[in-house]
Amino acid sequence: MGPAPGGYCGQALVVDVTDGSSTVLPLPDHVLRGYLGGAGLGTWLLTELGPAGVEPLAPAAPLAFVFSPLVGTPLTTSAKFAVVAKSPLTGLLNDALSSSHFAISGKLTGHDALVVVGRAREPANLLIDQDGARLVDAAEQWGMSAADAEESVRARHGRKWRAASIGPAGERGVRYATISHDGRHAGRGGLGAVLGAKNIKCVAVRGDRRVPVADRDAVLATAKDLRSRSFGPATEKYRELGTLSNLLAFNAVNTLPTRNFQSATFADAARLSAEDLAESRSVARSSCASCSIGCEHIYASKGGAKARVEYENVFALGPMCGVSDPDQVLEASARCDELGIDTISAGGTIAWAMECVERGMLDAPWLRFGDGAALLRALAEIGTRTGVGALLAEGSRRAAETVGQGSSAFAPHVKGLELPGYEPRTMQAMALGLAVNARGADHNRSGAYEADFTGGLDRMHGTAAHVRAAVETEDRAAIMDSLIFCKFLRGVFTAPFDEWARLLSQVTGWDVDSGELRATARRIVLAKRAYNLREGWTPDDDWLPERFLGGSLELGSGRTATLPPERLRAMIDTYYAERGLGRDGRPLVTSSDSRAESRP
Template structure:
């Protein structure tokens, strides 16, 4: 019998021609307890189901929608799911989280994960409910945005079905295409391209059953408590201004990446800041499914319409590309949503191309920093994969730099092929380590070490042992939250996070679990991600940052310089390996490989 909150099985859907075959994969209680669900369970599934060395866009490459024990409970922010696969952008493990009713309906098909393999003969939709999976041709959806495809599916199949879909970029194999649903996105790593390679435009799920929790009264009490805490000061910033509130704060402390990381302050930042936009434009607030925080802020657009804006898409399509006109940034963000593009990778790749054009390395004299029209033109080219520049930039900055050569890889803003988020590593040196060693690549959600840098408790300009400990701590906390799954914006409301999380899991699952066991699970999940990447050819040489970050000091507004040398980063990486129990080359040792339970069914 499965623990509370779980069904104890995944559904493996094999897509072939115009049909499917489905089979259950029973999930041992030891695996569920060891990996918790979500990203952790998805990582285990990739070890079991992804053939070593598989091309991420090959039919046999698995794509998993993974749920957790908390999905369907009244716990705030619990309506989340993970999408996990081998990334076509990095060639390594990738996972992305998203919130919507798709999570609840997908879980209540009666499965803890839905795993897709194979390829349809023509563009199709995949429907999964209590009766299993079926494939239906949908050529009429070709070229539609994910939102348009979702509306078409709802009209065709009814409101009881919940949809995750791809846009044109996913159909065309852009390596950083997203999977979208309810206006939200599983964004990073190219998961939309993986779904597109299977000739699946959309996955539709319909609830068919219920799942029991171990202690309903305890879950309801915990939900009331967490709801109340979610209205406290720890989440106030996100309720009032959204994540865009970070823009001016980061600009003030020289950590807002600007013009492809050549600067860390943007002179026009106030024009794009939440504080100014809040006064200038009508603002609506919205919440994810089953969320009480309400961090989503929607701004009116010139000429009509509205757009959801967050820090990362504004940073990537604004300061990183030198674009200061709010309407251009709004339009670029809307275009990314329409095409189904990860805004961070799109902005990072275009910023790299802008620098290449200004250096005369590529023939695109129109592509210049600060030109909003050029930004929009480049996005159109990427979404259509137009011959020449569009095809080049659809590969992401690392692959594009390999084509262009001429030293352009030195300023490609990526780690392991994934473009850097909106945090300047030279002025946030705990974060620098987190970005360098993270399994997904340059990522701020799986390693939020910037929290330690900005806490004032260590010198963010001088990385050392304290920064190693901080990076590991944030990585462990993220591993648990991403597997349970809970929103990161709740992290400040827990008094003693691992103890509090263990209590939540115990009430749902019935496990006699404590903080120490959760710490162990976090370390296991981090090792399992690394072990998958090592299997796929990653080495210690990948745990680094672009040469620009390690060779060029950053001029600060205070008159000081921020310097992060290769020697300092390598010392921190070695300290990270030692603290993680890895060997000096960053490999998982044999006894810990056995602890991953890869062979358990």
């Protein structure tokens, strides 16, 4: 192989933590150009290195930290990475994105990805720098929160190290445990449990290998222009109030999931609104590494608990569970961070359990909608896998299979991943996006809500136009998740594929145009589906829970919303056709961009 393209190292480091050995995996240009980085390259690595049918928590299951050609450049929001593995929650592909200095330090070790396989004999930390990898004892950190473990590792080895760590939930195999770093989280799908199953508490990185770009002056000019545009109206709400500004807006248009999706409005939404919390409980604002937007808002409860607040954690721990006390919701969010668990899956699973109690299906009479103390108790039991937490730590799909009694009909998941804060019956492009997404019920890999809110479509009645819009947002997300850019920049780009192609050319030296980049997006989307097909996906997995289909959702003033199953079926069939799939969701022909042609 010749020298790597600009922005790339041209190799991945694969570490077997069973004995601490490591190997370098060359990444040829056609693989890098075909999958870019982040989620795309992570999918390729998982397909190549993961044995077919491997159990997600088995030693042989790989977990990859994947960077991109933009990491280390001055481009705003570029300090991002993907963590990619087979999810213990879904049994399918999962990629979780996050932003921090870990991305920069990891890339500067001289690798485009760091892949962990095996299982350490004793709890260990994995340290990787430009000289290679080594294991050190983690007995001191085991049992700590991720933040405390990270601080302990840096105090022990030096401040230049950056660590991604798991909390107690990851150690105990909670199926929606997170991997955390710099107070941020690779949150969805249980990747913290995968790292915990390998007996690894922290992966720490330190590097000094600079990665040159092809046209430095052009990249600097683009970075200056993009930074200027990032201060414009497209990002204003994120800067001023953060994503929590969505809560009152969603409540007003009947799309705020409440009491396990039994309602789409929450009477006490104002108590949890960004406007109210910012005035009474704001502590600080902050930014991710290399970010000019600054969407992070930190609030404190009256009890002193501090939490980084976003729409999704407030929705999941507030309206979804019927809890309106802001102090209890903030404390619950902080508790999730301490334990290292995904707030969306935690809130969804607890809300399902609350409904089970309400229906007499689960013997936990203390676990009731609207009871903030019960919410906090449930989180504590999930983190320790004690009491009802032993059941809820499995996620709503597995818990419903255990409880039975028809409780699967209202378990709020797709493919095992709990739904985010969007009501599918009143956002029917989003309903499709949730149903067909490779990761499961997810709002970041699809982004179909954009079509519901800004596409000029009737969001209460899904059609083929909704499908085409959803496909477009999914393609854009595939590129943004692989380059990697923050989704909050999406409104800044006026001609996204043209601009991204030009930028990629400046960084790498490749002659890339928008047509090639659109083909790359399709390749990445289908590569995720191909991986899932290999791991046992069936057409029944591309569907929504029974709760959302057929019945009417009361909207007030005599209005209702309905998503008939035949309408969802028609949208899914149209989606398959748009993607070149048969009615069974499988490829009709072997693509010229097949996995075999992308092997090194």
